[in-house]
Structure formats: C-alpha cells, structure tokens
Amino acid sequence: MHIVVPIKLVPDLAEELEVDASGTALDTEWLRYRTNEFDDHALEEALQLREVSGGTVTAIALDAEEADKSLYTAAAKGADRLIKITGAGEKPSSHATARAFADAIAGLDADLVLTGVQAVDDRDGQNAVLIGRYMDIPHVSVVTGVSIQGDTALVHKEYAGGAMGEFEVTLPAVLGIQAARETPRYAPVGKVRRAMRSATIEELASSGTAEAGSSVTRMFRPEKGQGAKMLTGSADAIADQLITIMRDNGVNL
Amino acid sequence: METREIFRAFPFLMQAAFYVVAMLAIAVFLYGFWQRIAKYRKGSAAQRFDKLGARILRASRLMTTNATVWKRDSYAGLAHLLIFWGFVVLFIGTTIIAIDHDVLRFFGVHTLKGTFYLWFSLSMDVFGVLFIVGLVMMVVRRGGLRPAQLDYARSDRPGQVVDRSGFTRDDQIFLWLLFLVAVTGFLLEGLRISADRPSFEVWSPVGWAVANLLDAVGLRSSAHSLHAYTWWIHAVMVLGFIGYIPYSKAMHMLVDFANLVFQDDMAAKRLPRVSEEKMKVGAGYAAITDFSWKELLDLDACTKCGRCHVACPANASGGPLSPRDLILDLRTYADASIGRPEWLGQSFGDGANWPGDKVAGISVPGDVIRPETLWACTTCMACVETCPVGIEHVTSIVQMRRHLVEEGEMEDSLQDALANIGDYGNSFGQSERARARWTRELDFQIKDARKEEVEFLWFVGDYASYDPRGQELSRSVARVLHALSVDFGLLYEGEKNAGNDVRRVGEEGLYEMLAEDNIATLEKARFREIITTDPHSYNTIRNEYPEFGGQYSIRHYTALLADWIEEGRVPIARKLNVKATYHDPCYLGRYNDGVAPPRRILEALGVDFHEMARCGKNSFCCGAGGGRIWMDDSGLEERPSEIRIREALEIEGVEVFVVACPKDYAMYTDAVKTSGNEGRIVVKDIIQLVEEALQPTV
Numbered sequence: 001m002h003i004v005v006p007i008k009l010v011p012d013l014a015e016e017l018e019v020d021a022s023g024t025a026l027d028t029e030w031l032r033y034r035t036n037e038f039d040d041h042a043l044e045e046a047l048q049l050r051e052v053s054g055g056t057v058t059a060i061a062l063d064a065e066e067a068d069k070s071l072y073t074a075a076a077k078g079a080d081r082l083i084k085i086t087g088a089g090e091k092p093s094s095h096a097t098a099r100a101f102a103d104a105i106a107g108l109d110a111d112l113v114l115t116g117v118q119a120v121d122d123r124d125g126q127n128a129v130l131i132g133r134y135m136d137i138p139h140v141s142v143v144t145g146v147s148i149q150g151d152t153a154l155v156h157k158e159y160a161g162g163a164m165g166e167f168e169v170t171l172p173a174v175l176g177i178q179a180a181r182e183t184p185r186y187a188p189v190g191k192v193r194r195a196m197r198s199a200t201i202e203e204l205a206s207s208g209t210a211e212a213g214s215s216v217t218r219m220f221r222p223e224k225g226q227g228a229k230m231l232t233g234s235a236d237a238i239a240d241q242l243i244t245i246m247r248d249n250g251v252n253l
Numbered sequence: 254m255e256t257r258e259i260f261r262a263f264p265f266l267m268q269a270a271f272y273v274v275a276m277l278a279i280a281v282f283l284y285g286f287w288q289r290i291a292k293y294r295k296g297s298a299a300q301r302f303d304k305l306g307a308r309i310l311r312a313s314r315l316m317t318t319n320a321t322v323w324k325r326d327s328y329a330g331l332a333h334l335l336i337f338w339g340f341v342v343l344f345i346g347t348t349i350i351a352i353d354h355d356v357l358r359f360f361g362v363h364t365l366k367g368t369f370y371l372w373f374s375l376s377m378d379v380f381g382v383l384f385i386v387g388l389v390m391m392v393v394r395r396g397g398l399r400p401a402q403l404d405y406a407r408s409d410r411p412g413q414v415v416d417r418s419g420f421t422r423d424d425q426i427f428l429w430l431l432f433l434v435a436v437t438g439f440l441l442e443g444l445r446i447s448a449d450r451p452s453f454e455v456w457s458p459v460g461w462a463v464a465n466l467l468d469a470v471g472l473r474s475s476a477h478s479l480h481a482y483t484w485w486i487h488a489v490m491v492l493g494f495i496g497y498i499p500y501s502k503a504m505h506m507l508v509d510f511a512n513l514v515f516q517d518d519m520a521a522k523r524l525p526r527v528s529e530e531k532m533k534v535g536a537g538y539a540a541i542t543d544f545s546w547k548e549l550l551d552l553d554a555c556t557k558c559g560r561c562h563v564a565c566p567a568n569a570s571g572g573p574l575s576p577r578d579l580i581l582d583l584r585t586y587a588d589a590s591i592g593r594p595e596w597l598g599q600s601f602g603d604g605a606n607w608p609g610d611k612v613a614g615i616s617v618p619g620d621v622i623r624p625e626t627l628w629a630c631t632t633c634m635a636c637v638e639t640c641p642v643g644i645e646h647v648t649s650i651v652q653m654r655r656h657l658v659e660e661g662e663m664e665d666s667l668q669d670a671l672a673n674i675g676d677y678g679n680s681f682g683q684s685e686r687a688r689a690r691w692t693r694e695l696d697f698q699i700k701d702a703r704k705e706e707v708e709f710l711w712f713v714g715d716y717a718s719y720d721p722r723g724q725e726l727s728r729s730v731a732r733v734l735h736a737l738s739v740d741f742g743l744l745y746e747g748e749k750n751a752g753n754d755v756r757r758v759g760e761e762g763l764y765e766m767l768a769e770d771n772i773a774t775l776e777k778a779r780f781r782e783i784i785t786t787d788p789h790s791y792n793t794i795r796n797e798y799p800e801f802g803g804q805y806s807i808r809h810y811t812a813l814l815a816d817w818i819e820e821g822r823v824p825i826a827r828k829l830n831v832k833a834t835y836h837d838p839c840y841l842g843r844y845n846d847g848v849a850p851p852r853r854i855l856e857a858l859g860v861d862f863h864e865m866a867r868c869g870k871n872s873f874c875c876g877a878g879g880g881r882i883w884m885d886d887s888g889l890e891e892r893p894s895e896i897r898i899r900e901a902l903e904i905e906g907v908e909v910f911v912v913a914c915p916k917d918y919a920m921y922t923d924a925v926k927t928s929g930n931e932g933r934i935v936v937k938d939i940i941q942l943v944e945e946a947l948q949p950t951v
C-alpha cells in the first residue's frame with residue numbers, strides 16, 4: 001500500500017492579509033505560508049492507515065516558501081518519503097497546482113492519494129477533485145473515514161445536514177479528507193530537527209503543462225452591506241413581499 | 254574501679270555465639286546494602302560530585318539540626334530530633350564499647366573506666382531517655398494524631414486496588430523495634446545493677462531507678478539469671494535491626510544523608526539539558542535505567558512522610574497526582590525490575606495493570622506512571638521545597654514528560670499551544686507582529702531596545718502581551734515606569750515566549766529553539782539590565798538561559814519598585830486604605846526567593862496587609878504552571894485557584910487579593926467568578942495598587 005499525500009502551503013491567516021497594489025492578489029511582503037490544515041488531517045489519516053495496513057506514506061509538495069519545513073515536519077510525524085515538485089511557477093492556480101501534483105503522482109505507483117478536502121486558497125475547485133480528474137481515477141470528497149479492503153477502499157463521506165454516505169472505491173483513488181480519525185499528531189521540534197538531518201527531499205521537475213483555470217479580476221475586503229430589511233406580517237404577506245422584492249431585483253420567477 | 258564487664262559472666266561459647274550472630278547480621282546488612290548500590294549503578298550518569306566538601310558540610314548541617322524535618326512541623330521535628338540524637342549517641346556509645354572491648358583490649362589498653370566510664374554511663378542514660386521520648390511521640394503521632402499526610406490511601410488511582418498494608422507494617426516494625434531495643438537496654442542495665450549493685454552506677458540514673466524498681470517487686474534474687482536472657486533478647490534485636498536496615502524504612506538513615514549530599518540546589522529551577530547524543534534518539538526517560546543514579550537514590554530516600562502529598566496542588570484539587578505516590582510507585586517498580594523486590598511494600602490489583610518486574614517493552618511513563626498523572630503536575634515545586642530529604646520530583650516528572658512529548662502523547666489543547674508557540678512564538682496563535690500591540694493605547698512611545706540603547710530591557714512575556722487582562726497590567730507597568738522617568742524599552746516583535754513552561758511541559762526541542770532565538774535577539778539589543786513582569790520568564794532567563802549562553806542581570810519588577818520606593822524615587826501620593834493579602838507566584842517566591850519585595854511595596858503603600866495560612870515559599874500554586882494553563886482543568890474537584898481564593902477569604906474582611914504575575918491575574922479573576930465570590934474580593938496586580946497610590950485623589 002503506497003499512500004501519497006499532496007500537501008499545499010497556504011497563506012497563514014494569523015497574519016493580517018493585505019491586498020497588493022495590483023488589486024488582484026495578496027500582498028506577499030508579510031505573507032507567511034503554512035501547511036494547509038486539512039492536508040495535515042490527510043497526512044494523519046495516511047499514517048493511521050499505514051499502521052493498520054502497512055505500506056509507505058509519501059508526502060509531496062510544490063516548491064515554495066516553507067515547503068522544506070512542511071515536508072520535514074511530515075517526516076517527523078512518520079512519512080517515509082518526501083518529494084518536492086520544482087518548476088511549477090511562483091503562484092500556481094488551483095488547476096496548475098493539481099496538474100503538477102497529478103503528473104508527479106502518476107509516476108509514483110500510488111494506491112491511494114489523500115489530500116485535504118479544501119484549503120483557504122482553493123479558488124476554482126478543490127485539490128482532490130482536480131487531481132482525480134487529471135489522473136482519471138475515482139474521487140470522493142469530504143471524507144471522514146477510510147478503511148482498506150483489498151483493492152478497494154470503504155469510504156465515509158459527510159453530507160450537509162448530518163447525513164453520511166458510504167462508498168466503495170476501486171483503488172487507486174483520490175480522497176479529499178475532511179477529518180482524520182484522530183487529531184493530527186504533534187511533531188516535536190527535536191524530531192523535526194532530526195528529520196532535517198536524516199531525511200532527504202527528492203526533487204521532481206514539473207511537466208509544466210498547466211491548464212487555464214480562472215483568473216482574478218479584483219481582490220478586496222468584504223464590503224459592508226446596507227443592513228437587513230426585516231419583513232413582518234403573516235406568512236402569506238411575507239411571501240408576497242419576497243416575490244416582489246425578488247422580481248424588482250431582476251430574479252426571473 | 255568504675256567500669257562494666259561487657260560479657261557479664263558469660264561462658265566462652267556464649268561469647269563466641271554472639272560474635273557469630275553479629276557477623277551474620279553484618280553480612281546480611283552488607284548484602285542488602287550492596288544490592289541497593291548495585292541498583293543505583295544501573296541508573297544513568299549524573300554530575301553530583303562537584304564541590305563535594307561543601308555538599309557534605311551542607312548535608313551534615315541539615316542532618317545534625319534536622320532543619321528540614323522541623324520546617325513547618327515542629328512536633329515531628331522535635332520527635333525526630335530526639336530519636337536522631339538518641340540513636341546517634343547510643344550508636345557512638347556502642348562503637349566506643351566495641352573499640353574498647355574488641356580492639357584496644359588486644360593492645361592491653363582499657364579506656365572505658367573511671368571518670369570517663371561514669372560520664373559515658375550518664376550520657377547513655379540521658380540520650381536513651383530522649384530516644385524513648387521521641388519514639389513515644391511518634392507512636393502517639395501515628396496512633397493518635399494521625400495527620401492527613403500519613404494516610405496512605407490513594408486518590409490518584411480511583412477504582413483501583415493498591416494494597417499498602419506493607420508500608421504500614423514497615424513503619425510499625427521500625428518504630429517498635431527501636432522502642433523495644435531502647436527499653437530492653439534499660440531493663441538490662443537495671444538487672445545488672447540490681448544483681449551487682451556497684452555504688453558508682455548511680456551515674457546511670459535510669460538503670461539505677463530500674464534496679465530499684467526490680468528490687469521493689471522482689472526480682473533481685475533472679476536478676477542474675479534474668480540478665481542473661483534479657484541480654485540475648487536485646488542483642489538479637491539490635492543485631493536484627495542492623496540486618497534489617499537495608500531492607501526497610503530504616504535505610505533512610507543512610508540513604509537520606511547521601512541524598513542530601515547529592516541534592517541539586519537548583520533542582521526544578523534549572524532543568525537538566527538533553528545532550529546532543531540523547532537529542533538524536535529522543536529526549537526523556539522511557540526505561541527505568543534512563544533515570545540517573547541520583548533519581549534512583551531519590552526513590553529510596555522517601556520516608557513516606559507525606560509532606561509533598563499534602564502540599565501538592567494537583568492532589569489537593571482532586572487531580573490524579575500525588576508526588577509521594579509517584580515516587581513510591583517508581584520505587585516499587587525499580588526494586589522489582591532492577592533491584593531487589595520490596596520486602597514490605599505495596600501490591601497492585603488486576604485493574605491497575607501494574608507491570609510487575611518486567612523490563613522489556615515497559616515504558617515507565619505510561620506503564621508505571623500514567624500519562625494523566627504526569628500531566629497533572631503544575632511544576633510548582635512545592636514537593637521539592639517541602640521534601641526533608643532532597644527528593645527532586647519535578648525533574649523526574651519533566652524527564653518522563655519529555656518522553657510523552659516525543660511520543661506525541663498529550664492533550665489536543667496542549668498540542669495546539671505548542672504548535673502555536675513553534676509557529677508564532679506565543680501560545681495564543683496570534684501573529685508575532687501583534688506582540689506589542691498593547692502599547693498602541695499608551696499616549697507615549699516605548700523605546701525599541703533593538704534600535705536604541707536603554708537602561709532597562711523589559712521582557713514582557715506572553716500573557717502580559719496577548720491576554721487582554723494581562724495587557725491592561727502591562728500598560729499599567731508602562732505608565733508607572735514612564736511616570737518615574739525610567740529609561741526602558743522592549744524587544745517588540747523580537748520577543749518570543751521565554752520557554753519556561755514549554756520546557757516544563759517536556760518539549761525540550763522547542764525550548765532550545767525559543768531560548769536560542771531570544772538570546773540571539775537579546776544579544777543584538779543594548780541594555781544594562783532585564784526587568785520582567787512575568788515570574789515564569791524570570792525563572793528561565795535567570796536560571797536556565799546561562800546554560801545556553803545568555804548571561805544577563807535580570808530582576809522581577811517588584812524588586813526594582815521596592816528599592817525605588819525605599820530610595821524615595823516613587824512619589825506615593827496617598828496611602829491605600831485597603832485590607833489585602835498577597836499570593837506569592839511559585840516562580841517568584843519558591844523558585845527565586847522573591848518573597849520580601851512585594852511585601853515591602855505593600856507596606857510602603859500603607860496597605861492593611863494580612864498573610865494567608867500558606868505564604869512565601871510555602872505558597873499554594875494557582876494551577877497554571879508547567880503548561881497546565883494549556884490543559885483542560887474541568888475534571889478537577891476544585892481548581893487550585895478556587896481553593897486559594899477560599900483560603901484568602903478566611904481572612905476576616907479581606908478586600909483585595911494581590912498578585913504579581915499576569916497568569917495569576919487571569920487565573921484568579923476567573924476563580925473569583927467561578928467560585929461565586931464576585932463582590933466579596935477583588936484581584937489586583939501589585940502594579941495597579943502602585944499606580945493608584947501615585948494618584949493624589951481617587
């Protein structure tokens with residue numbers, strides 16, 4: 001069982017985010033990157049699966065600020081192999097990121113790809129969905145439980161409203177992990193330092209075949225609304241008012 | 254001639270029999286003693302032989318005065334002192350007899366005679382009586398007074414069966430054996446005097462009185478034969494006692510002196526560094542042989558006096574930790590696994606999952622000492638401070654925590670705090686750039702010590718920087734310093750969590766990183782002295798940074814203010830007419846002797862000051878130390894901080910609960926609310942009182 005965990009580095013929200021002069025991106029001067037929280041869950045789930053089913057866990061990240069630290073931390077937690085994809089560009093779009101991951105993973109003979117269900121910088125799609133699409137293998141998202149049974153994985157998916165779905169997925173497959181079975185483990189600094197000395201990060205060149213995704217035309221802080229208008233009266237009266245308001249605002253009913 | 258025949262009218266064979274039994278007893282003693290030494294030798298190395306002369310001198314002073322036993326318990330202190338000196342003098346007397354009779358005799362010398370013999374007899378009798386008085390006091394204490402600390406019941410292993418009747422038997426055998434040895438000694442003396450009646454034996458007043466008593470009840474005629482029987486009973490008990498020493502509580506007579514010699518006077522205040530070699534394989538203690546020989550000695554040193562048990566805030570608040578039981582459990586396991594199984598010890602029921610004598614695959618933290626027990630410690634050091642025999646509980650606890658951290662075995666909230674400190678340098682998970690944001694509301698600018706030279710560099714600490722209540726205190730300190738025209742500055746976002754509690758959690762790698770980063774920043778700043786409002790930062794910068802190359806003069810701000818007030822530098826405009834008590838922060842008072850300055854300040858402010866029952870170095874922890882502030886405390890019966898507020902309210906009419914630590918301020922303002930005492934008592938930091946006193950009117 002070879003489990004690959006693509007890790008994304010995302011802007012750290014502990015910092016105050018500023019929009020840069022172009023008005024289409026974040027100001028990177030004070031921006032700091034950290035491992036996407038959900039990817040941490042994906043890694044934990046991978047390590048837990050390895051404990052049950054054996055095999056190896058490979059952590060893979062795009063070359064970026066903090067990527068080495070993120071990979072060494074993954075090693076400190078127990079990842080067997082570390083890979084850094086180079087040449088995928090400065091700030092790749094969600095599509096380009098997923099493409100780079102998909103191309104790299106294609107050569108790794110992976111049985112299972114676990115990645116975070118979402119990330120704060122996901123724009124036009126989630127990493128797991130896109131990787132599944134590019135690799136042309138099955139994909140399930142919002143996963144809260146995985147167990148391996150031979151060539152298939154039994155997967156729990158969470159739906160809105162507390163509903164759960166159970167899927168049988170043929171491997172290899174990509175899963176977008178919502179939550180690992182246990183809180184992601186802590187990597188003691190001593191272990192991370194040891195990993196920095198003993199673990200090696202393999203480098204893989206990106207194929208560079210990024211596909212066009214969306215592009216940002218304007219980035220801005222949420223604008224303050226006008227405030228809510230409270231509708232009063234009987235249910236029928238409120239419904240009538242609602243319909244009027246929607247028609248007035250161009251909703252074609 | 255005034256003297257005594259040692260083997261009074263004994264035939265040769267009987268004398269020979271005595272020497273055979275004596276040799277046997279000594280052999281049994283030496284065997285047991287060696288087994289103990291062999292156990293210590295299985296421990297890891299510890300550097301405790303430096304300044305050996307001073308160490309021995311210090312331990313001798315503590316032993317001869319029994320100062321640590323007297324401390325806060327004069328009854329036990331007096332009883333122990335009487336027993337101690339009684340035993341020592343009787344032992345010296347016996348040694349004199351042995352030298353005189355078994356050595357000097359062969360050189361034709363006989364010293365135990367004449368005036369020397371008379372003084373000898375008198376001393377033996379006097380100290381024999383003191384010995385018995387002390388023992389009787391102890392019998393009364395165990396049998397009648399029964400202080401809580403002598404209750405061996407376990408509160409830390411709810412629902413589990415731990416049979417500790419062996420401990421009680423050990424105590425009783427020790428006490429009664431000594432008592433019977435003393436009593437038969439006097440009986441023996443009385444019988445001898447009764448049989449022979451040498452007039453000079455009035456110098457043995459007790460023996461003389463016993464002889465009179467024997468005569469009175471008509472035993473004079475049989476005194477001669479009774480003497481022989483009593484002599485043997487006495488001799489067998491004495492020799493039995495010698496053999497019994499290394500297998501019992503009596504061993505404390507030897508081990509405790511050694512433990513006081515090798516005690517680290519910086520124990521808990523400065524935690525041991527992890528060597529680079531050890532760091533490569535993982536910090537902390539897992540196997541019993543990872544414990545140093547001194548830490549194994551600690552285990553044997555315990556007399557089960559229970560002072561730590563009743564001083565411990567974790568135990569008092571219903572947490573799963575008793576320092577006494579932690580030490581005793583480690584001892585039971587160490588004896589079973591790498592020593593000789595306890596003769597009179599404790600045994601565990603099935604539910605306790607006790608590892609017995611297994612060594613392979615046993616991790617002491619986890620299998621012997623439960624993780625929740627280790628995590629319950631606030632590292633307040635009350636146990637170490639109160640221990641009469643120099644046991645260093647906190648160091649062993651942190652060493653075991655280091656292993657738990659290495660294994661990732663900790664609560665989520667603690668893990669989050671550590672991750673935050675690693676990422677942002679503070680436990681709040683806020684940006685390091687927000688560290689000095691609290692200064693924005695001041696109407697003056699505080700200097701940046703990284704950019705310009707200052708006299709005092711103020712190391713603010715996490716709570717005083719990020720916690721809204723702590724920020725209020727920081728502004729208060731800043732305003733007071735500003736009003737006093739003090740030349741001071743900050744490190745601003747260059748400051749990181751000092752690491753005191755990170756280290757006590759057991760995250761040594763993170764601690765090293767924090768210490769190195771802070772020292773690097775401090776090296777670039779220009780200042781004369783560091784001041785801090787945070788006792789936790791104070792402790793680690795003062796006591797631990799020097800080992801990482803950071804040698805600084807540092808003072809807690811209360812020390813400076815107290816001096817300045819006395820120098821007339823602080824324009825106190827009015828006296829504060831409030832009835833107040835003061836809570837000593839563990840890391841200021843107990844750890845760093847900062848007991849007097851806060852009281853000097855309160856006195857100068859005209860506060861109607863009253864001490865709580867536990868104060869100064871005996872202060873009771875708020876429950877936040879050692880990383881506990883990052884852990885869940887909802888499982889406790891009553892939080893230590895709430896217990897403390899209750900203690901303060903025992904002072905009739907007390908209005909203000911004064912603290913000198915930002916964490917205390919947060920802990921106690923919460924405790925006043927959660928214990929339903931809002932409106933009855935107000936928590937104030939000492940700086941707030943100083944600032945009030947600077948204002949001419951309310």
